[in-house]
Amino acid sequence: MRRLLTTVATLLALAIGTAHADVGLLELPAQGEDGPIQVFYPTAQHAAPVQRGPFELQIAEGAAPRRGNGRLVVISHGSGGNAWVHSDFAKRLAEAGFVVALPLHRGDNFRDMSEVGPASWKRRPLExxxxxxxxxxxxxxxxLLSLDRVGMYGMSAGGHTALTLAGGRWSPARMRQHCEEHLADDFQSCVGLALELKDDGFDGLRKAVALRVIRWKLDDASSYGHTDPRIAAIVAEVPYAIDFDPASLAHPAVPLGLVRAGRDAWLPHAYHVDSVLRACQGCTLVADLPTAGHGSLMSPQPPGLSGTAAKLLRDPPGFDRALVPQAQGRAIAFMQQHLLP
Structure with a gap:
């Protein structure tokens, strides 16, 4: 019966995503050290072209909100990210009746990457x-909202945020241990965009430099976590997960869904999302995309990528982007199943 209900919810979410519905956009201003928050929501006003950097959105900017299903979903972007690469998904959630909030994470966004990694990960759940x-x-x-049952979705570093809010406990020292043991196989998750193995005779030096920095920066064995009783359902897309204590994710605090990309070159699924699936009893694999890369579900895709970022975030050859709205529909169905009456 549960599988049947899930299938029906998925079909309903896909149908909603293809129906005409107008979506509004508001920006809640920065408060204190927190960045601004972009909010997508149902509205009766008609959409028009709106430019945000290189992205053109069809949206009703500043329109009066109307009541949808009464539920909020918060989306956490990845490292160096922003709201706009998740705007297609946010619009589909709003078309399904949700209000959707996308905060800009301090020190780890498209304008400022000065605190990527543990410094940001400690703050993100609080943000x-x-x-x-x-x-x-x-x-x-x-x-228009009842905030006793909020949904949360996170991608990559935002997936790390999602796992934390699901009850996961993480430690920089766990990351250091993993990178000491698996540096060659999981190089990019250990060093980010700073270095790249090139098989040119200098990789030994690159690994030695990386390990020196890792051992210097990741000497904190403290355990970090933060949950929020208002959050009632979470989806983690290609989450950064090597630094979590598996036992802390065995029984998540709320229903936890996961999205796996089979050709993820930044956070290989064997070390990241699969480790969560092995530890977690009752987690749902919301979407499993064997041909997808790390950034394949970003929609619209960020333009102008180059160098290592392009290699890690662009779609692998052969990936069919028609799979993106299907995966989004399954995530919407998961939220509907766990947040709506």
Whole structure:
């Protein structure tokens, strides 16, 4: 019966995504050290072209919100990311009746990558909680929502945030241990975009430099975590996961869905999402895309990528982007199943 209900919900979400529905966009201003929050929501006003950097959105900017299904979903972007590469998904969630908030994570976004990694990971879950607070304090949005059952979705470093909010406990020292043991096989998740193995005779030196920096920076054995009682369902897409204590994810605090990309060159699934699936009892593999790369579900795709970032984020040859809305539909169905009456 549960499988049947899930299938019906998936079909409903896919149907909703193809129906005409207008979506509004508001920006909640930065507060204190937190960045601005982009909010997508149902509206009765018609969409028009809106430019955000290199992205053109069809959206009703500043339109009056109307009540949808009464639920909020918060999306956490990946390292160096922003709201706009998740805007197609946010619009589909809004078309399904959700209000969707996308905070800009301090020190780890497209404008500022000065604190990528553990420094940001400690803050990110708290920034998600404060994003919920900001929506709750907005006179236009709060009357339309019940915030006792909030959904949360995160991609990559945002997936790390998602696992934390699901009850996971992580430690920089765990990351160091993993990288000491698996540096060659999981090089990019250990060093990010700073270095790349090139099989040119200098990889030994690159590994030695990487290990020296890793051992210097990741000497903190403290365990970090943060949950929010308002969050009732979470999906982690290609999550960064090597630094989590598996036992802390054996029984997540809320229903936890996962998205796996079979050709992820940045966070190989064998070390990341698969480790969560092995540890977790009751997690749902919401979408499994064997031909997808790390950035394949970003939609629209970020333009102008070059160098290592392009190799890690562009679609692998042969990936069919028609799979993207299908995966989004399954994530929407997961939220509907766990957040709606």
């Amino acid at each position: 998600i909680s404060r994003a919920i607070d900001a929506v709750a304090a907005d006179a236009r949005l709060a009357p």
